[in-house]
Amino acid sequence: MHPAYSVIFFTVSSGAGLGLLAFMGLGPFAVEDASTAFLLTAFGLGFAMAVGGLLSSTFHLGRPERAWRAMSQWRSSWLSREGVCAIATLIVAAIFAGLWLFFGLSSAFLGMVTTIFAMGTVWATGMIYLQIKAVDLWHRWLTPVCYLLFSLAGGMTLFIFIHALFTGKAGPELSSMAMVMLLIAWAVKMFWWMGANRAPTSTTESATGLGYLGKVRLLEKPHTGSNYLLRELGFQIGRKHAQKLRMIAVVLGAVVPILLILLAIPAPMDVLWLGLAVVSHLAGMLVERWLFFAEARHAVMNYY
Amino acid sequence: MTQLPETTERKLGLVIDLDTCVGCHACVISCKEWNTGGYGAPLADTDAYGSDPSGTFLNRVHTFEVKPENQPAMVTHFPKSCLHCEDAPCVTVCPTGASFKRSEDGIVLVHEDYCIGCGLCAWACPYGAREMDAVERVMKKCTLCVDRIYNENIPEDDRVPSCVRTCPAGARHFGDIGDPDSDVSKLVAERGGFDLMPEQGTKPVNKYLPPRPKQQSMGGEDEPVNLAALAEPTASGGFLGWLDGALDRLG
Numbered sequence: 001m002h003p004a005y006s007v008i009f010f011t012v013s014s015g016a017g018l019g020l021l022a023f024m025g026l027g028p029f030a031v032e033d034a035s036t037a038f039l040l041t042a043f044g045l046g047f048a049m050a051v052g053g054l055l056s057s058t059f060h061l062g063r064p065e066r067a068w069r070a071m072s073q074w075r076s077s078w079l080s081r082e083g084v085c086a087i088a089t090l091i092v093a094a095i096f097a098g099l100w101l102f103f104g105l106s107s108a109f110l111g112m113v114t115t116i117f118a119m120g121t122v123w124a125t126g127m128i129y130l131q132i133k134a135v136d137l138w139h140r141w142l143t144p145v146c147y148l149l150f151s152l153a154g155g156m157t158l159f160i161f162i163h164a165l166f167t168g169k170a171g172p173e174l175s176s177m178a179m180v181m182l183l184i185a186w187a188v189k190m191f192w193w194m195g196a197n198r199a200p201t202s203t204t205e206s207a208t209g210l211g212y213l214g215k216v217r218l219l220e221k222p223h224t225g226s227n228y229l230l231r232e233l234g235f236q237i238g239r240k241h242a243q244k245l246r247m248i249a250v251v252l253g254a255v256v257p258i259l260l261i262l263l264a265i266p267a268p269m270d271v272l273w274l275g276l277a278v279v280s281h282l283a284g285m286l287v288e289r290w291l292f293f294a295e296a297r298h299a300v301m302n303y304y
Numbered sequence: 305m306t307q308l309p310e311t312t313e314r315k316l317g318l319v320i321d322l323d324t325c326v327g328c329h330a331c332v333i334s335c336k337e338w339n340t341g342g343y344g345a346p347l348a349d350t351d352a353y354g355s356d357p358s359g360t361f362l363n364r365v366h367t368f369e370v371k372p373e374n375q376p377a378m379v380t381h382f383p384k385s386c387l388h389c390e391d392a393p394c395v396t397v398c399p400t401g402a403s404f405k406r407s408e409d410g411i412v413l414v415h416e417d418y419c420i421g422c423g424l425c426a427w428a429c430p431y432g433a434r435e436m437d438a439v440e441r442v443m444k445k446c447t448l449c450v451d452r453i454y455n456e457n458i459p460e461d462d463r464v465p466s467c468v469r470t471c472p473a474g475a476r477h478f479g480d481i482g483d484p485d486s487d488v489s490k491l492v493a494e495r496g497g498f499d500l501m502p503e504q505g506t507k508p509v510n511k512y513l514p515p516r517p518k519q520q521s522m523g524g525e526d527e528p529v530n531l532a533a534l535a536e537p538t539a540s541g542g543f544l545g546w547l548d549g550a551l552d553r554l555g
């Protein structure tokens with residue numbers, strides 16, 4: 001599958017942004033006497049990343065001016081559900097953040113709704129891919145689980161960074177929570193990768209229905225040039241490169257951030273280390289998301 | 305409306321005979337010709353006369369080679385267009401309601417004015433039956449020539465999909481596959497028509513008829529004729545053989 005940069009950026013950015021908003025939703029239980037600067041930064045960054053990602057996702061539409069229509073088919077389409085859920089999250093989160101920031105009211109109820117809606121949006125993103133049966137790699141329950149866990153891990157890493165920025169310390173409890181989340185998310189992702197070698201659901205034999213005769217191979221392509229299908233669905237990275245990139249993703253996304261968070265617990269320069277942990281994790285996520293598309297094989301390639 | 309109808313009154317579709325198709329691509333061209341001027345946005349070509357030509361087509365012909373055991377390899381031309389699936393995954397994923405399946409005849413269509421060009425339906429179709437138009441930026445697909453089959457302004461003979469009307473080999477048949485007494489259903493029953501990728505669970509309406517088994521060669525029951533041997537001189541070969549042939553030719 002073609003790795004479109006707008007979609008990669010969208011899922012990484014809104015994933016982490018919504019994760020951060022989800023943790024801010026739990027704020028009324030966890031954060032005492034939050035300063036205005038802290039709230040402004042945390043909500044600001046959460047909104048900027050979520051909205052920035054959503055806007056970027058419209059760049060890959062052929063007709064972005066009609067994007068509002070995508071809200072209408074929530075009864076069958078996960079893409080539609082994602083859109084509806086994203087808008088609902090932003091509205092609830094805006095009310096929740098506004099009340100807290102300007103009136104000092106941290107409503108636990110609105111916070112919980114923000115958390116649930118934010119996670120619902122990320123889950124819907126994962127379901128869009130799960131729903132595509134023609135791509136074996138994606139059509140698995142672990143796909144939305146990975147999306148959700150990465151969003152939580154990214155959000156938590158962002159949260160402790162901002163927390164440290166304004167309180168001077170991330171604290172061992174929050175830091176270990178972030179490390180555990182990073183560990184779980186990447187462990188599940190590795191499990192997901194392990195399942196990538198299953199035998200394909202469809203083959204050239206089943207795609208042509210000629211398998212009963214023997215081995216089938218393409219003799220002549222239907223077109224001499226390229227076409228939409230090959231450009232959009234035909235891209236696939238070689239195994240050797242994929243292996244290397246998986247390593248890079250794990251190192252940047254998990255190993256480096258966890259070490260930096262560990263380093264930050266006793267260190268005086270903890271804000272710097274935590275900032276670097278955020279950057280490294282997001283870089284690892286970009287590689288992971290690129291691979292998510294580049295490693296996926298579409299059933300239509302059985303005809304080529 | 306991207307929820308699928310529970311059932312459709314008819315199941316209009318194509319039956320494609322892989323035995324008769326000669327791979328001439330006439331259906332590809334006639335499809336493009338009709339559909340670029342008919343229903344909806346035209347089918348664009350980009351860089352048509354340049355080094356990297358590319359275009360939108362609703363029907364394409366692949367050519368496969370299959371090697372049965374103990375038989376010479378067979379070449380099969382393989383036309384492919386939307387199969388108007390009963391459980392069309394392309395329809396249910398569409399976020400805008402642009403993609404839909406008609407309850408009266410089962411045809412799967414795109415309402416192009418609603419389409420945002422997200423491409424999700426093309427991902428969902430395992431058959432590669434949908435192509436995004438590079439110029440109009442909306443999804444294009446086979447309409448089963450919905451603007452021909454019910455069109456009372458054209459002669460009755462022409463009220464079939466353009467590809468069916470054009471095929472010089474008679475390899476394409478159009479009809480109601482939901483009606484067991486229709487000609488197409490009888491053809492499917494008689495010839496053992498099959499579904500493409502049944503494991504994808506799409507329940508395609510279009511059916512494919514298998515190539516007939518290759519006739520055994522003229523040389524006898526199982527032995528293929530050794531053509532090289534036929535070219536050999538009749539005598540045992542070598543100089544004497546040549547002499548034998550040369551004398552024969554002298555009369």
Ligand code: SF4
Pocket residue numbers: 385386387388389392393394395412428429430431432433434445506
């Ligand atoms: S062949 Fe593809 S485009 Fe046509 S109905 Fe089936 S899934 Fe949809």
Ligand code: SF4
Pocket residue numbers: 397398399400401402403414418419420421422423424425426442443
């Ligand atoms: S490309 Fe158009 S028809 Fe296809 S899913 Fe998106 S909005 Fe629907």
